[in-house]
Amino acid sequence: xxxxxxxxxxxxxxxxxxxxxxxxxxxxxxxxxxxxxxxxxxxxxxxxxxxxxxxxxxxxxxxxxxxxxxxxxxxxxxxxxxxxxxxxxxxxxxxxxxxxxxxxxxxxxxxxxxxxxxxxxxxxxxxxxxxxxxxxxxxxxxxxxxxxxxxxxxxxxxxxxxxxxxxxxxxxxxxxxxxxxxxxxxxxxxxxxxxxxxxxxxxxxxxxxxxxxxxxxxxxxxxxxxxxxxxxxxxxxxxxxxxxxxxxxxxxxxxxxxxxxxxxxxxxxxxxxxxxxxxxxxxxxxxxxxxxxxxxxxxxxxxxxxxxxxxxxxxxxxxxxxxxxxxxxxxxxxxxxxxxxxxxxxx
Numbered sequence: 169x170x171x172x173x174x175x176x177x178x179x180x181x182x183x184x185x186x187x188x189x190x191x192x193x194x195x196x197x198x199x200x201x202x203x204x205x206x207x208x209x210x211x212x213x214x215x216x217x218x219x220x221x222x223x224x225x226x227x228x229x230x231x232x233x234x235x236x237x238x239x240x241x242x243x244x245x246x247x248x249x250x251x252x253x254x255x256x257x258x259x260x261x262x263x264x265x266x267x268x269x270x271x272x273x274x275x276x277x278x279x280x281x282x283x284x285x286x287x288x289x290x291x292x293x294x295x296x297x298x299x300x301x302x303x304x305x306x307x308x309x310x311x312x313x314x315x316x317x318x319x320x321x322x323x324x325x326x327x328x329x330x331x332x333x334x335x336x337x338x339x340x341x342x343x344x345x346x347x348x349x350x351x352x353x354x355x356x357x358x359x360x361x362x363x364x365x366x367x368x369x370x371x372x373x374x375x376x377x378x379x380x381x382x383x384x385x386x387x388x389x390x391x392x393x394x395x396x397x398x399x400x401x402x403x404x405x406x407x408x409x410x411x412x413x414x415x416x417x418x419x420x421x422x423x424x425x426x427x428x429x430x431x432x433x434x435x436x437x438x439x440x441x442x443x444x445x446x447x448x449x450x451x452x453x454x455x456x457x458x459x460x461x462x463x464x465x466x467x468x469x470x471x472x473x474x475x476x477x478x479x480x481x482x483x484x485x486x487x488x489x490x491x492x493x494x495x496x497x498x499x500x501x502x503x504x505x506x507x508x509x510x511x512x513x514x515x
Contacts (some may be wrong), residue, residue, distance in 0.1 A: 174434040175427055176228065178446050180206065181344065182453050183231040189340030190233045191220075193333045200236035200320040202313075207231060235322045235333075239484055240313060241277040244305060248289065249274045251297075258284055258299040258315075263308045279318040327476050334465045334472070338454035345454070348447035352440060425509035462494025 207225030214223035250269035275285040434442040460470040
């Protein structure tokens with residue numbers, strides 16, 4: 169039972185801390201966050217807190233933070249919707265007809281001006297209405313998409329703020345990895361000597377940790393930084409070998425392999441070894457996410473750097489298409505590594 173709990177803890181630590189890093193920086197920058205989710209797939213439980221919906225989903229293989237953006241309402245553009253207004257101010261837009269609402273064609277939402285442009289069915293003339301602060305688009309399932317002012321949208325923030333928001337997720341994983349190493353150092357007895365061996369492919373890192381009389385918090389802090397850096401260097405070297413190697417299939421593991429390795433570590437090697445493993449995996453996740461690949465945090469940061477150089481953003485449709493292609497590649501990679509995990513396990 170403890171092994172199962174440990175595996176769940178590993179995934180929760182990876183995902184929750186990563187998305188929490190994004191959430192904290194987004195909130196501090198004043199970005200409206202629609203949903204913070206741990207897990208993927210069907211929802212198990214959710215609640216609202218300070219204008220953000222927090223959900224827990226059935227598959228513990230990922231998570232997401234949905235921030236407000238200028239394309240939030242584009243799905244309904246040029247479609248027939250039903251509006252309700254009070255004293256000349258728009259109060260709500262409905263997907264299905266509601267009492268005291270009437271049909272219009274939605275043209276666009278302008279968050280900078282705080283208004284919505286419509287066209288009556290069969291007509292060519294357009295007209296606008298200011299929307300109330302509480303106005304929302306209400307779907308057929310009664311979900312609400314609030315009409316928001318521009319200053320709380322992600323795209324309204326400076327490039328440096330947006331880069332910090334994307335970088336905060338990997339940074340949270342790195343900080344957590346460091347504090348695990350630091351905690352292990354603090355937990356060692358006064359005269360105890362421990363050796364931690366970290367393996368990746370044919371590379372091995374042997375770390376001897378000896379607690380000495382008179383050792384201080386500063387001593388443990390120094391060694392925590394040193395060991396975290398050592399693990400990071402090992403990962404980067406191993407990653408290079410994996411990319412340029414001849415047999416990538418046997419040098420990578422997917423979600424299934426990660427579960428099996430985590431289960432084996434806590435069962436056969438104990439809690440301390442498992443915590444080192446959690447630290448390493450969080451560090452791997454952080455560095456992998458910073459790679460300049462579409463759909464990863466590093467890819468989004470790369471687009472923002474291009475925006476700073478070009479002094480104009482890439483078209484949202486093109487960026488979305490590139491990120492979609494990147495997501496497909498990542499899903500295919502996950503399927504391939506999972507198949508490899510199962511094949512190796514059966515072999």
